[in-house]
Amino acid sequence: MSNQQANTPLFTTLLNHAKKQPVPFHIPGHKKGKGVDPEFRAFIGSAAFQIDLINISPLDDLHHPQATIQEAQELAAHLFHADHTFFSVQGTSTAIMTMILSICKPGDKIIVPRNIHKSVLSALILADAIPIFIQAEIDKELLISHNITTEQVEQTLKQHPDAKAILLIHPTYYGVVCNIVEVVKMAQQYHIPVLVDEAHGALFSFHKDLPISAMEAGADLAATSLHKLGGSLTQSSLLNLKQTRVNPQHVQSIFNMMTTTSTSYLLLASLDTQRRYLALYGRQSIDQTLQLAKYARDEINQIPGLYCPDEQLYEYHSVHQVDPTKLIIHLEQMEITGHEAEIWLRQKHRIEVELSDLHNILCIISIGDDQESINQLLFALRDLSSHFYQQSQNRVQHITIPDLPELVMSPREAFYHTQVRSLPLEQSIHYVSAESITIYPPGIPILLPGERITREHILYIKENLEAGLPVQGTLDPEVTTIRVIY
Ligand SMILES: Cc1ncc(COP(=O)(O)O)c(C=O)c1O
Incomplete structure (x- = not known):
């Protein structure tokens, strides 16, 4: 790891700027927090307002980075194995839309798994692109979608050799990745870029026991949510790019069309500092996270009525690897739905899950967890089981995810x-x-x-x-x- 990664060019510039005690006659109008509601200021601390700034010239401009933002982005690019990194202050949704709008012109075909995030749909509408959907494999037991298979990709590319790109979800919300390396090779044969929704894969570059990252697999663009699992502030995200088939200047121009001109320097500073944290401590933090996740999974599988799969998922063709930090907790023999379990856990135990569906709850274990938080989760799940486990009950048969619908028009x-x-x-x-x-x-x-x-x-x-x-x-x-x- 280069010593450069210990630097935080943008955050340091912001701190130096604040130390000079400038007298601002520019927005934001709270003027270093003086015009802010006192309760809010007391709660989040007055220091945050000192660096809640805008793109005045010493601080560089996200729309045309030439100084500290550029340096901070270059450090991130190096760490994430990219040729260029763009910082996003509008979450991964904007990074995804930028990716697609950078590649697709009106009428262009793009191959996409059907279990896309809604930001992909927004981009398809904005770009007037034609999606060629691949139905993700459905898990008949958990009743969730997994990923797509290499065979499906191969067949779709043969049927649509004029497609302009392929988009992958790496991993799905539930933590499943397809064989991205093989898909990249296939796309290369057709000379088309691979775009990756890597919203839930921000830590993949940092540990060998996690799936390979999109950039390391040779993808062209990856929208990577540092804020979801990487520890930066909510809404701060990354768009990573390999320069083989995609022009970074073009991506910058689309990114500028999608991005506010009032970029939050708090979010940018969070990206800069969290990149440093991950560079210095990522590997060891993830080591601990993986151990905690394994412990939690093993314990959950001892709780009557609950099932937390891992290796079992590999029975599915589209499951090349799973992110073990995502705990899909299937309510196998419980007399409540996933959503009812979510509410019960909140009301009885203050446990907030990531999501619930009809049959499962999803809990993520992250670099912010410790043995105490895991024990709290396990205690609550044991209590849930003691209330709702029904050994003799037949599983309620719920309706499954509908098949790939007919796309009648764009x-x-x-x-x-x-x-x-x-x-x-x-x-x-x-x-x-x-x-x-x-x-x-x-x-x-x-x-x-x-x-x-x-x-x-x-x-x-x-x-x-x-x-x-x-x-x-x-x-x-x-x-x-x-x-x-x-
Ligand atoms: C798979 C996937 N992609 C993209 C996004 C969008 O990310 P963001 O909320 O940062 O805009 C999400 C958010 O939940 C997601 O789950």
């Missing part, structure tokens, strides 16, 4: 269609949807604009609504109607 055409009307969910079957319906989290659309609505969709949406899961996306906030094209 998401953009459907989204901007003029002949649209709202129909009650039950009456919308066979129509083409003009909007998307998503459960967030995980934010994977059940229906996209342009897809034909089937009975399975409606049953699945209703089951999720009845279970109290956060179904959203329709103009109708209650999701009793959906806009369709007629």
